[in-house]
Amino acid sequence: MRAASASFRPVATRRAFEEITSQIRGRLARQALRAGDRLPPERELAGQFHVSRNTLREALRSLEIAGLLELRKGATGGAFIKEGGGAAAVAGLADLYHLGAIQPQHLTEARIVIGAEVARLACTRRTKEDLEALAANVAAAEAATLRGDVVQRAHVNYEFHRLLARAARNPVLIVITDALMEMTRHFVESIGYMPNRYVMSSRHRLIACLRAKDGAAAAKEMEGMLRRLQRFHLAAYGRRK
Amino acid sequence: MRAASASFRPVATRRAFEEITSQIRGRLARQALRAGDRLPPERELAGQFHVSRNTLREALRSLEIAGLLELRKGATGGAFIKEGGGAAAVAGLADLYHLGAIQPQHLTEARIVIGAEVARLACTRRTKEDLEALAANVAAAEAATLRGDVVQRAHVNYEFHRLLARAARNPVLIVITDALMEMTRHFVESIGYMPNRYVMSSRHRLIACLRAKDGAAAAKEMEGMLRRLQRFHLAAYGRRK
DNA sequence: AACTATAATTGGTTGAACCATTGATTTCAA
DNA sequence: TTGAAATCAATGGTTCAACCAATTATAGTT
Numbered sequence: 144m145r146a147a148s149a150s151f152r153p154v155a156t157r158r159a160f161e162e163i164t165s166q167i168r169g170r171l172a173r174q175a176l177r178a179g180d181r182l183p184p185e186r187e188l189a190g191q192f193h194v195s196r197n198t199l200r201e202a203l204r205s206l207e208i209a210g211l212l213e214l215r216k217g218a219t220g221g222a223f224i225k226e227g228g229g230a231a232a233v234a235g236l237a238d239l240y241h242l243g244a245i246q247p248q249h250l251t252e253a254r255i256v257i258g259a260e261v262a263r264l265a266c267t268r269r270t271k272e273d274l275e276a277l278a279a280n281v282a283a284a285e286a287a288t289l290r291g292d293v294v295q296r297a298h299v300n301y302e303f304h305r306l307l308a309r310a311a312r313n314p315v316l317i318v319i320t321d322a323l324m325e326m327t328r329h330f331v332e333s334i335g336y337m338p339n340r341y342v343m344s345s346r347h348r349l350i351a352c353l354r355a356k357d358g359a360a361a362a363k364e365m366e367g368m369l370r371r372l373q374r375f376h377l378a379a380y381g382r383r384k
Numbered sequence: 385m386r387a388a389s390a391s392f393r394p395v396a397t398r399r400a401f402e403e404i405t406s407q408i409r410g411r412l413a414r415q416a417l418r419a420g421d422r423l424p425p426e427r428e429l430a431g432q433f434h435v436s437r438n439t440l441r442e443a444l445r446s447l448e449i450a451g452l453l454e455l456r457k458g459a460t461g462g463a464f465i466k467e468g469g470g471a472a473a474v475a476g477l478a479d480l481y482h483l484g485a486i487q488p489q490h491l492t493e494a495r496i497v498i499g500a501e502v503a504r505l506a507c508t509r510r511t512k513e514d515l516e517a518l519a520a521n522v523a524a525a526e527a528a529t530l531r532g533d534v535v536q537r538a539h540v541n542y543e544f545h546r547l548l549a550r551a552a553r554n555p556v557l558i559v560i561t562d563a564l565m566e567m568t569r570h571f572v573e574s575i576g577y578m579p580n581r582y583v584m585s586s587r588h589r590l591i592a593c594l595r596a597k598d599g600a601a602a603a604k605e606m607e608g609m610l611r612r613l614q615r616f617h618l619a620a621y622g623r624r625k
Numbered sequence: 626a627a628c629t630a631t632a633a634t635t636g637g638t639t640g641a642a643c644c645a646t647t648g649a650t651t652t653c654a655a
Numbered sequence: 656t657t658g659a660a661a662t663c664a665a666t667g668g669t670t671c672a673a674c675c676a677a678t679t680a681t682a683g684t685t
Contacts, residue, residue: 158636158637158638159637159638160445160637160638168479168482171482171483172482172483174484178483184665184666184667185666185667186666194638194639195638195639195640196639196640196641197438197441197637197638197639197640198637198638198639200438200442200667200668201441201442201445201637201638203667204401204442204445204446204449205445205446205449208445208446208449208450209449209475209476209479210476210479211479211483214666214667214668215647215666215667216645216646216647216666216667216668217645217646217647217648217665217666217667218646218647218648218649218663218664218665218666219647219648219649219665219666220646220647220648220665220666220667221665221666221667222667227479227480227483227484227485229476229477229480229485230476231472231475231476231479232473232476232477232479232480232563233476234450234472234476235450235451235470235471235472235473235474235475235476235559236470236473236556236559238409238450238451238452238468238472238473239468239470239473239555239559241409241412241413242412242413242419242452242468243415243468244468244470244555245555245556246555249554249555249556250556252505252554252556253554253556253557256498256501256505256557257497257498257501260497260498260501264493264497313490313493313494314480314485314486314490315477315486315490315491315493315494315564316494316497318476318477318480319560322473323556399667399668399669400668400669401668401669425634425635425636426635426636427635435669435670436669436670436671437670437671438668438669438670438671439668439669439670441636441637442668442669444636455635455636455637456635456636456678457634457635457636457637457676457677457678458634458635458636458676458677458678458679459633459634459635459677459678459679459680460634460635460678460679460680461634461635461636461677461678461679462634462635463636626685627684627685628683628684628685629682629683629684629685630681630682630683630684631680631681631683632679632680632681632682633678633679633680633681634677634678634679634680635676635677635678635679636675636676636677636678637674637675637676637677638673638674638675638676639672639673639674639675640671640672640673641670641671641672642669642670642671643668643669643670643671644667644668644669644670645666645667645668645669646665646666646667646668647664647665647666647667648663648664648665648666649662649663649664649665650661650662650663650664651660651661651662651663652659652661652662653658653659653660653661654657654658654660655656655657655658655659
């Protein structure tokens with residue numbers, strides 16, 4: 144780190160739309176705007192900011208892409224503050240995968256380390272409802288397996304990890320898990336769906352750990368399952384190349 | 385999960401700018417566009433897509449916010465494909481923190497579970513250069529401590545975790561770590577900087593683990609340090625409220 | 626060769642107009 | 656009175672034609 148880097152900051156040729164997004168973000172940060180609130184119509188907002196409607200729209204578009212706003216057409220439409228759902232963060236990571244900055248081996252490795260910790264936490268925090276939802280998910284996966292519906296089975300399996308992350312009650316891990324599953328979905332689509340018997344048996348052992356609130360065992364079970372899956376997936380990926 | 389949810393998908397009233405971003409994203413995904421490439425000027429692109437320049441600009445703005453493009457003014461300016469840096473994902477998570485969807489206890493907990501695993505991986509993959517950079521960082525932190533420059537010390541400490549994540553050679557964990565540090569920076573600013581002597585002694589033990597490539601010990605050391613930091617931070621946060 | 630003035634290129638912004646969708650209001654027949 | 660259809664109003668989506676501002680290339684001057 145060079146000494147100068149802390150003293151200087153890039154001269155800000157701030158664009159008009161950036162100033163607008165900055166002001167709106169500020170109101171969000173200090174709770175002056177909350178989820179569900181509606182901003183004034185574009186024409187009126189443009190007047191308040193003293194910019195043209197086009198410039199204002201570029202600002203709204205930025206906030207929409209960032210996942211902060213939702214724009215709805217029609218008489219009761221407008222710009223609504225969105226519930227923070229992490230969609231933008233998920234999309235940002237998915238883009239890195241599509242761009243090749245994140246490779247399959249990185250993805251599978253991250254799943255192992257994150258998944259194991261999610262499983263551990265879920266054990267300590269899961270409610271009865273979480274347990275029921277997870278058990279129902281496993282049942283749905285088995286039904287899809289019996290039907291031979293590999294696509295549906297894959298989606299139900301992604302959902303299992305999402306449910307588990309929600310049971311862990313940590314929004315950071317929820318968003319990360321959602322992002323990992325989104326990337327995994329694309330990855331698996333590219334190498335083709337393949338049945339893997341080991342996954343289902345692991346699910347049952349995992350459910351037992353959750354029921355017993357045995358976090359260490361759950362983490363171990365999840366890690367082992369994901370390591371198998373990793374070998375499986377990367378082998379398929381190697382053949383495809 | 386209801387059966388219908390898999391069969392229907394929302395009817396797509398796709399906006400023109402979305403069609404454009406989708407086409408450009410497609411080219412990125414299949415490597416027809418690569419980092420550093422320049423798109424044609426706005427006026428020309430608008431013609432190619434048969435849309436007005438304003439609509440095209442909304443599309444470019446979206447891609448810029450998503451971190452995929454960089455727009456530069458001037459004779460040699462234009463829309464350049466950006467190196468995938470994860471800035472958008474980091475901003476997405478930071479927004480969730482600002483919106484209150486991610487609370488300090490979630491943040492500190494996520495740091496513990498991710499940080500420990502990053503430390504473990506870094507041990508197995510760190511190069512000599514990584515080790516040198518980390519040691520230099522620790523020296524810089526001690527120098528800042530001696531000067532009583534708490535702000536600088538805090539920033540050097542965030543940098544330590546970023547360096548460690550890079551030593552772990554997994555871009556997923558790098559982006560996540562960057563996001564956690566960005567959120568931590570805001571959190572610490574809100575509760576005020578406070579010296580914490582334990583951190584520096586932990587750094588030295590961690591460096592020793594890295595030198596010895598002892599991943600298990602490094603993970604344990606990092607977890608312990610972060611747990612202390614968590615208690616420290618959350619206590620300060622509780623007092624502030 | 627080095628500096629300066631000029632031109633060309635490109636993104637940034639403006640203003641006015643019209644389109645398309647959505648929901649509320651009114652109308653009118655049963 | 657009810658209820659369905661026609662109408663209206665509000666709002667985001669798109670277009671067009673300019674002009675502004677920053678940046679670099681280029682020609683001209685010393």
